[in-house]
Structure formats: C-alpha cells, structure tokens
Amino acid sequence: MNTWLLRFLFIVCPMMGIPLELWASSFDKEKSIVILTAGQSNTDGRVNNSELPEYIQRDKYRYCQWSFGSGTHSGNGTFDTFWPRIYNENNPNRWAYDAVVYYKVEQQLQRPFYVIKESLGGTAIDTLCQSNSNMHWSASPDYLARTEAADKGGKSLLKAFTENISACIDQYLSKLPEGYDIKVMLWHQGESDRSQAERYHDNLKEVVAYVRHFLVEKTGRSEYAHLPIVCGTFSKDSKQGSQGVVRALYQLQKEDPYFHVVDVSDATLGKDQIHFDAAGAELLGKRMAEVVKGILMDER
Numbered sequence: 001m002n003t004w005l006l007r008f009l010f011i012v013c014p015m016m017g018i019p020l021e022l023w024a025s026s027f028d029k030e031k032s033i034v035i036l037t038a039g040q041s042n043t044d045g046r047v048n049n050s051e052l053p054e055y056i057q058r059d060k061y062r063y064c065q066w067s068f069g070s071g072t073h074s075g076n077g078t079f080d081t082f083w084p085r086i087y088n089e090n091n092p093n094r095w096a097y098d099a100v101v102y103y104k105v106e107q108q109l110q111r112p113f114y115v116i117k118e119s120l121g122g123t124a125i126d127t128l129c130q131s132n133s134n135m136h137w138s139a140s141p142d143y144l145a146r147t148e149a150a151d152k153g154g155k156s157l158l159k160a161f162t163e164n165i166s167a168c169i170d171q172y173l174s175k176l177p178e179g180y181d182i183k184v185m186l187w188h189q190g191e192s193d194r195s196q197a198e199r200y201h202d203n204l205k206e207v208v209a210y211v212r213h214f215l216v217e218k219t220g221r222s223e224y225a226h227l228p229i230v231c232g233t234f235s236k237d238s239k240q241g242s243q244g245v246v247r248a249l250y251q252l253q254k255e256d257p258y259f260h261v262v263d264v265s266d267a268t269l270g271k272d273q274i275h276f277d278a279a280g281a282e283l284l285g286k287r288m289a290e291v292v293k294g295i296l297m298d299e300r
Helices: 003-014 020-028 054-059 098-109 140-147 157-171 191-219 222-224 243-256 278-297
Strands: 032-039 063-070 113-119 180-189 229-232 257-264
Touching: 020 191, 032 098, 032 157, 054 098, 054 157, 098 180, 098 222, 098 278, 113 157, 157 191, 180 191, 180 278, 191 222, 191 243, 229 278, 243 257
Parallel strands: 032 113, 032 180, 063 113, 180 229, 229 257
Antiparallel strands: none
C-alpha cells in the first residue's frame, strides 16, 4: 500500500470511528479471477470421469466455480462448484482438457475463481460448414442480426456465450466485494470448419474481436481489448484435424501478441480418432495450464 495512503488511513480512520484493519484488508484483497472457455467437442469433453487424473479424483475442486452453457442449455448467469460434466442425458459425466487447467490454477491461486464456459460438439464458426443443430459460432454481423442466442431459441453460440457472461457479471461477479478480473479465454475448435479452412483465420479473428469488444463495452475496461486467448491444435492422427486451420492459428499468433497457440500434435486419441483420450486431454490441459499460469503471474 502507498505511504501517502497509509498516512491518510491512520489519520482519518480513527476520526471516523472505522477500524483501520477493515480499510487495509479491502485494499489488500486481490480481485477474483475469471476464465472464459469455449469450443466444440474436445472442449465439451468426451472422456469418462472415471478416467480423470488421479490427482483430480483425490483432491477434487475447492475453489473453482463455473457457469456452463451448451447449445439450448443456458448457464443462466449462475455459478456452482466445478465438477466435469456435459449436457447429455445419456452420459453427462465426461471431462475435457479444461478440467486439468482449472485444477492447476487452483493449486496456484488457493482462492476462489470463476469459469464461464460454452461448448457444443460438432459446431463450426463458418455458416457454410455443417454444424450441430445448425448452431454456429459466427461473428458475422449479418448472421448475428438474423438469429438469437442458442439457449433462447436461436442458433448463435456466440450470443449464448456472451449473454451468459453478461448475466454472470450482473448477477454475481459485479457484487463481489473484492471485484473481478477476466484474465484469459481458452479455445479449442476448428474440426467442423475444415472444409472452409482457408476462411478460418478471418472467421476466428472475428470471433475473438467480438468477445473482446463485448467485454470492453460491458465493463468499460479498455484492457479487455487485449484479452489473452489460448488455443490448442489437433493431434496429428485426428481424422478431422486440418493443417489449414492450424496454419490459421499460427498466423493469428504472429499478428496478435495476446493470441497463444499450444501444440498438441503428439496427443493421443480415443478409438474414434477424433477426440482426445484421457492422456491426450491431460496433455493439452497441462500445456494450456502453463500458458495460463504465466498469464496470471505476469498480471498479478
């Protein structure tokens, strides 16, 4: 705390009858960290929870709170304690790489933090590509003008994502006494855009710009124009991996100092040769976590 502020508190607080400790603790508190997560099936999660890493099954989660949306399922602007699940009536108990990221962040922070996640398997950015339930991540102004959020009867996953972020801010995050700080967005997607890979650079750039602009407008905080984005690549063995999409990711990394690409070309896959198996999901989670932890340390 600054010397001048300490002097002010020592003089004014006793005069006002306010315990000095209350003022000092309010200034010393760190803002609660918020992580955004979005993407298709390898973000949604396709590994059974019985195959969670041993350390997660042992320790579970003490601090991570999340708000989860998936297509027609809304996050509703509410949080509960994180435990991996997907929106699927038959087999909801599945996890993705982000479960490892959150665990590693817990170990680093040792205090509450918040996740806002939107994920749905088989979904594309580009409206020229086939996408699950005809829902898309497109940030095209024309597309967004003619549809509503996916959880409100429309087809826009991006609107569902950002509208849930807005609701989380209004209903909960803005009321935290210590405040909040949105630090990073995790993204793994692109398999469904492989038929239009030459357009992926521009399409994802638009998505990133849309999220950043939304955050600046919503919060009035100009630093969100440079929100860090952390993206994973595909396994070299993936039947739906696309080198065109991967090249687009690395091009964005060259252009944008706040855009980070995590290579997992060596990740292992399940029998379908599309989705990460437990080892592959853990590998991506560990590598993403190292980037995220660096971002958190740089800005603390």
